[in-house]
Amino acid sequence: MMLSGADVIIECLKEQGVDIVFGYPGGQALIIYDALYKARNEITHILTSHEQGASHAADGYARATGKVGVCIATSGPGATNLVTGIATAYMDSVPMVAITGQVPTNLLGKDSFQEVDITGITMPITKHNFIVKDVTQLADTMRKAFAIAREGRPGPVLVDVCKDVTAAMVEYTPKKPEKTDYVSNKYHDISNSAIEEAINAINNAERPVILSGAGVGIASAEEYVRSIAEMADIPVSTSLMGMGTFPGTHQLFMGMVGMHGTKTSNYAFHNSDLVIAIGNRFSDRIVSKVSSFAQKAKIMHIDIDGAEIGKNLNVDYPLVGDVKKILKAIQAGIIKKKNPEWINRINKWKEEYPLRYTYSKDIIRPQYIVERIYELTKGEALITTEVGQHQMWAAQYYKYSRFRQFISSGGLGTMGYGLGACIGAQLARPDKKVINIAGDGSFRMNLNELATAVEYKLPIIIALFNNRALGMVRQWQELFFDSRFSQTSIDRGTDFAALANAFGAKGINVTSPEQVDSAIISALAETNTPVLLNFAIDKDDKVSPIVPPGAALCDVVDC
Structure with a gap:
């Protein structure tokens, strides 16, 4: 035709x-x-x-x-x-x-x-x-x-x-699309000897850890990561982008690793004898000081992109190809065992160094907001984020049970990303409640998309953590620049709830902890109107723990 x-x-x-x-x-x-x-x-x-x-x-x-x-x-x-x-x-x-x-x-x-x-x-x-x-x-x-x-x-x-x-x-001649999923013919099979080496390394490791990245979810290989972890009794951490590739409530889960990872994860990697990294790229936010990363460990890196192998770290066991296929082959050779000494050590760190904050009756703590969102959504919401402190709190305090549940700009760190992504995710998944956890600095950058959400009657929720500052940059200025707060105050008097109302959305100001639950419940009840919850938080609240720039993972400190 x-x-x-x-x-x-x-x-x-x-x-x-x-x-x-x-x-x-x-x-x-x-x-x-x-x-x-x-x-x-x-x-x-x-x-x-x-x-x-x-x-x-x-x-x-x-x-x-x-x-x-x-x-x-x-x-x-x-x-x-x-x-x-x-x-x-x-x-x-x-x-x-x-x-x-x-x-x-x-x-x-x-x-x-x-x-x-x-x-x-x-x-x-x-x-x-x-x-x-x-x-x-x-x-x-x-x-x-x-x-x-x-x-x-x-x-x-x-x-x-x-x-x-x-x-x-x-x-024009119509054509049925060729099947081009995760793997094409150019990704050849891994040699049997390479698989055997990987299996032997896992079976013989005394202090193994798994780093589960977004590539695990993209390959739909979550069940194999979980199976290998459970069979060989291996504790698991995720990258920021890998959130949900391993259940956040699982007893082997240690939390995120890296700059704002848990102390348990960071200590485990520092003391490990085998790091099994799957579908991740060993970014600087995970590795921190390269010369000090997992010095006692052999590194196994499984990824479909060969360019990532050895790019940031030397690798002892490189496995390039279909992550799901490789893990399935490895799983077949895993010896079921327990690692009581290593797991007890991990559990001791979990008890000694949990993610923690101090609840206040007078000030809304951002960590508390995320915890209440998790509880009131029964862990079933899709969470999008902007970029900054709120992004890290969302990663730390919401327990993700599946991949594609946490949607955030990790590699580029794009402020202004979350609202547009929230709109796209809600249109993709109308069966789910989609919540954008935002900071006031990021939200200002693309808040005009509120008009889009209103026009298409999308019941998204914007949980705005309003500290009247560029929070993450301000935190760094306090910790590493002797509290010289250069251009990080944005206390411009904007009434975000009124602004939301002006767009045709519903705006709610939340100024005390006792209002948090009722505000979230009210927002969850909306079916065709965007809701902005303007949470007043303290500008001095910090993301903790943190690995200072240039430090080793074991140098993780509380703020």
Whole structure:
């Protein structure tokens, strides 16, 4: 059948099972949007307040479902406004396809109105990107974009389409998508000898620990991590992005490891004789001082991305490939045993160094808010976060039972991420209550997306931890810069509850601990209205414990 390029884009989206896209129209994307209008009964378009909000919403949708998130923008500033969201998805291995309009081919390279080289700009922050100048290549390019976004280590792909290509007519032949899940044929089997070495290392270890990263969840390999841990009696920690890949209530769970990890996790890694790292990248926030990381341990690193093996740490047992397949092979050779001496040591640290804070009848403690959210949602909510102190409290004090329950910007640390992601996650999972735990500094950056949540009647909850400061930066200034609080006070008198009401949402001020439960319960009862809970917290509350910059994990201290 003969179709316009814009109609081909829409048909390719339908081929890929896309039922929702996020975006903002503009001149070079007009023909695409006209095609979207004609397909409005098959693909829902969510009009965000800003293109960055669209990219974060597509990201949140993808993280909540595992599907490819899709966002659309016009050329120039529309495309560049997607950049932060694309980089966020790239750092956290999130499958996304960003479609941008571009000036007509005859105007390329002439500094035309709203022309930017978006493929050049995004080359370092995408798995791949394309500029389409020939309509006959459009369908195959769209199909490749989705395949690349999904396969192996997921990530964002950008497709830049010239306006004349969207208008041109071409013969379109429908095509059933090829299966491109987590693993493609290029990921070869691990040798039997490498698997045997890994099995022997685990069976012979006396003080093993598991580090479960997001790659475990992406590979749907959680059951194998749990099985191996239980069979070999191995304590487990997660990375920030790996939250939920091991149950937060499990007796072998030690909590997060790294800069704001538990003392138990950090001490366990420091004293371990085998670190089994699965689907993580050994970021600086986990490793801290490289020369001091797990000095007594051999390192086993299992990941689908060979580029991560040995990038930050020397590895004794490298295993590159399908995480689920590798773990299944390892599990088959594990000898069931108990490690009473090691587990007793772990449990002693848990008793001696639990996450703790002092409850106050007069001041709302942020840790208490997270605990009450956990209890009142029965641990079933999807939690998105902005970036800062509140993000760490959300990671520390909510017990995640499954992957895709904690949605946060880990690698890039994008302030302003959470509200857009919350919108995307709620649209993806209307069966779940989705709560964005935010700081007032981050929330200010993209609060305009409240209008989007109101328009689409999304019952999201924004739990705003309002300390009138850039809390994490202020904490560092106090601890490491002799309390020189340079530009971290944002006590501007903004009434966030009134602001929410002005957008058409429901705003509630919470000023004392006794109001916390009733406010949360009221918010949970809403079914088609966003609710902002403005919690007044103290600017001197700190995330604790912390590994000071440049220190070893064993040097973790309380604040």
